[in-house]
Amino acid sequence: MSILEGYTVLDCSIAMAGPFAAQRLGDLGADVIKIEPVGGEWQRHQAAGDARGNRINVSFLSLNRNKRSLAVDLKSPGGRRVIERLVAGADVFIQNYRAGVAGRLGVDYETLSAINPRLIYVSMTGYGEDGPHAQWPGQDLLLQAMSGAMLSSGRKGEPPQAAGQYLVDAITAYSAFEGALAALLHRERTGVGQKVEVNMLDAITTIQMQELSVYTVGHVPQERSAEPHAHVYIRSPYGTFATRDGYIAIAMPNFPGLARALEEPRLDGLDPDIAGWHQRDETFALVRGAVAKYTSREALDRLLAEGVWSGPVYSYADLLADPQIAHNRTFVEYDHPTEGRVKTPGFPIRFSRTPSAVRRGAPLTGEHTDEILGAAGFGEAELAALEAEGAIGRGRP
Template sequence: MGVLDGYRVIDLSIAMAGPLAAMRLGDLGADVVKVEPVTGEWQRHAPAGGATGNRVNASFLSLNRNKRSLAVNLKSDEGRDIVHKLAASADVFLQNYRPGVAERLGMDYDTISALSPRIVYVSMSGYGESGPYMSRPGQDLLLQAMSGAMLSTGRDGDPPAPAGTYAIDAITAYSAFEGALAALLHRERTGEGQRVSVNMLDAAIAVQMQELSIFTVGGVPQRRGREPHGHTYIRAPYGVFATKDGHIALGMPRLDALAVAFDLPELAGMDGDADGHTRRDEITAIVARRLPERTTAEWLEICARHDLWAGPVYGYADLVADPQVRHNGSFVTYDHRSEGTVTTPGFPYGLSAAPPAVRMGAPLVGEHTRELLEELGYPAERTAELVAEGVLACED
């Protein structure tokens, strides 16, 4: 039994941020009903990296486990009525429609909260639900660019550097997940439901609490130097360096210890906190010249012996084979109805009393439509009529 067993979540979201937030609630035991068009959610038809799968692509699999699929046409009166009936008994309602769409479909906060005053209504947007940018597309790369984070890495004169993950989508998802849990706790104490508003821009700003405070409080601007550097506000050496046979990551090791370990006497007299910033390019260049003399494994052993922060640079094949990753159980493997044996990233937290679990894989389009309509009291004959009319879609 999960910690959210007995709670119902209505998930009307698409793409990554909303579905990931809803999946995390499902991982904790909530009954998540994924409401999608009769043709299936957009993410089903846009496979990241071209990983199409048999009937469910890899990106959809990764974001929609522990959900039941209701495939319904929300532009029809009866389709809206079905979702309203589900919402009336739900605990969380989550959507990330473009501005105005929820209102047109009758899925806005005023409508849903009138059906269930205790409901936690999570509304997700790109830039906020009002203001000059409310209609801009809320896409991960665009928010990375606007957030300022792209200029916190790299070398002066290099192009701005995007992250290698959908970082803003993930941060926004966890903000929505956190907000939903906080609102549920508030409801348990007061009986009162509420609206939770989350936007990608604020999430991107909040996650840079250190960097932006250095700028707003300390008045220190972002300064990219001549040498490649991992972060403008962290002292050298910090970043990825070439070795004899690959690369190694160095995380601001102490300069006095580094001088001994790497036989770099020119670093011995430097002050890490002062010179590490003001002489960043010089320090980076000194270290970069030394590292190609040995292999990554040799340098890692030296760093471990001298208690210096260093680590290997992995590709995905290295990551999934790593002994610590295997020990942690960082990935979960289960059997899927159409995709066979599936391995995907697991859970980012553990709970000793009620741990998260995979109860079901990502659903096929409308896989649970009949089941959900039966729970609402619809006769099988009426469900079949609605399928024939295009109001619903069923897997079978």
């Protein structure tokens, strides 16, 4: 039995953060019903990297496995009746509309909890449901910029650089996933549902627990170096360095070992606290020049032999070829009816008794409308009437 088998999740979210959180619940066995417009969710039509599929683009495919699709127009009276009937038997409802939109659609917490007091209602916003920034667009890059983290790395005087992944979306998704699980545990103990609020600004801020405490408690300012030091609160050398054929990363080395590995005697005898904190640029430049003499493999072999923390800088191709990734079974593969063989990151938590599984790939728009609503008690005549008024879409595989 899967951990969440028997639980029903209504996923009324769009883009990345909300669908990713709902997918995690589906990976643990919940029956996740993706509620999307009759014309399909926005992400179906906007793929990252323009990575288009056959009938489902790669972005949507990656964020919506283990879900069934119900196509319904929430703005129509018939559509609202459909949602109200489903909510009565649901366990979790997830939405990530901009503040105020859920209320206008009639799917706010007050309305839905009145129908089902046991409901766990997860509300995801960019900045919070109220406050001075409540109506600002909650987009990953904008939240990365606002979080302060961009000014902890890179060169002094140069524009800050964003992370190489949709970091805020992912962290917010995991926060919502954790919140839903915690609220379900509370409900198991008390029988009472509740509202769970998650916002992107708090999610990206609070994962910087250590860094922001260094600033708020230790009063150490963010001071970027002229050299591309990887983080303002770690001693130099710390970052990526060019070799003769690529790049390697070096983290918090012992200076005698670094000197021997790179055959750079000027590094030997340096005081890590003085050189690492107060002569960051000079130290970084010295290591950069020494590393450049070697290939990546040569440099890593020498550094690792001296106990210097170092490693390769991978491309995605390198990552997929790594033996540890294969050993961990980090990626899952399954056959999708329209997209063929799919290889994608799996669920990262291992359970000894209740492993996660891919039970179905991402659905087509409205693929499961008849199945879902039929189980909720809608007869064929009622379904036909709802389709005729445009309240639902009855997609076919």
